[in-house]
Amino acid sequence: LEIYETEEGGSIVLHxxxxxxxxxxPKLSERLTARLQPGCRPMVVDLSRLxxxxxxxxxxxxxxxxxxxxxxxxxxxxxxxxxxFELFEIGGFLEMFxxxxxxxEALRRASTAQSGD
Amino acid sequence: xxxxxxxxxxxxxxxxVTERAQSLRIESRIIEIERASAWMERFVAAAGxxxxxxxxxxxxxxxxxxxxxxxxxxxxxxxxxxxxLDLCVDADRVALTVTDDGQxxxxxxxxxxxxxxxITARQPGGVGLLFVQSLMDEMRYARVDGxxxxxxxxxxxxxxx
Numbered sequence: 001l002e003i004y005e006t007e008e009g010g011s012i013v014l015h016x017x018x019x020x021x022x023x024x025x026p027k028l029s030e031r032l033t034a035r036l037q038p039g040c041r042p043m044v045v046d047l048s049r050l051x052x053x054x055x056x057x058x059x060x061x062x063x064x065x066x067x068x069x070x071x072x073x074x075x076x077x078x079x080x081x082x083x084x085f086e087l088f089e090i091g092g093f094l095e096m097f098x099x100x101x102x103x104x105e106a107l108r109r110a111s112t113a114q115s116g117d
Numbered sequence: 118x119x120x121x122x123x124x125x126x127x128x129x130x131x132x133x134v135t136e137r138a139q140s141l142r143i144e145s146r147i148i149e150i151e152r153a154s155a156w157m158e159r160f161v162a163a164a165g166x167x168x169x170x171x172x173x174x175x176x177x178x179x180x181x182x183x184x185x186x187x188x189x190x191x192x193x194x195x196x197x198x199x200x201x202l203d204l205c206v207d208a209d210r211v212a213l214t215v216t217d218d219g220q221x222x223x224x225x226x227x228x229x230x231x232x233x234x235x236i237t238a239r240q241p242g243g244v245g246l247l248f249v250q251s252l253m254d255e256m257r258y259a260r261v262d263g264x265x266x267x268x269x270x271x272x273x274x275x276x277x278x
Contacts, residue, residue: 019175021150021151021154021175021179022147022150022179022182022183023147023148023150023151051172052172052175052176054176054179054180054183054245054248055180055183055244055245055248056179056183056245058244082169083169083172083173083176086251087176087248090244090247090248090251091244091247091248
């Protein structure tokens with residue numbers, strides 16, 4: 001698991017690469033939680049370099065989503081491919097998160113949501 | 118085939134068929150999932166299993182072990198449980214048998230699809246088993262000699278026709 005951040009178009013982009021499983025999901029959760037603060041910039045989560053993610057990773061994302069929602073912030077996910085997309089579908093997660101197809105769309109959605117507040 | 122002991126190449130009807138089996142025992146601790154995953158990955162890679170099948174197996178292994186380790190100990194059962202993994206790759210499928218001595222639990226009993234539940238009732242906990250049911254071609258459960266025995270099997274090739 002490798003997590004790194006970039007800043008693009010006023011958003012924090014969290015790139016999650018490699019594998020998210022039961023052992024390392026707490027690291028992902030910590031990282032997301034640390035980033036989500038009141039008044040924080042919109043967050044974009046890039047999963048395009050993810051090898052695979054188990055339900056423990058989805059739990060971490062779900063906790064972050066609830067936190068985001070409760071503080072009126074924004075989290076947009078993009079880069080779902082192959083098995084990752086399949087698992088989002090199977091778990092009913094596509095409708096629980098804001099999921100978009102491309103990086104450009106994710107940045108646009110994130111900045112629009114912020115200026116619309 | 119780097120390790121001859123590891124591989125049992127047999128000839129069946131003049132065809133080279135690889136039949137292999139290997140076992141691993143792990144302690145019932147979350148960190149052990151890492152060792153189990155590395156072991157399985159090494160083994161199926163040596164057997165020439167595709168990346169797509171391997172990834173499905175890794176997700177299923179993680180979900181099943183996570184479930185056993187977090188929920189499998191009975192109250193008052195304080196000893197560190199052991200989990201036995203048996204992996205067998207034959208010509209057309211990979212079979213993973215997971216045996217543990219925790220409380221009886223049958224994960225093959227259908228998990229409700231999240232789309233059938235209200236959003237507030239959806240929990241990732243049940244989602245793990247839903248992933249396993251969706252990714253594996255077969256799941257068989259039996260309670261044998263006070264142990265849970267779960268056999269997961271995945272076909273190596275997509276079904277034709």
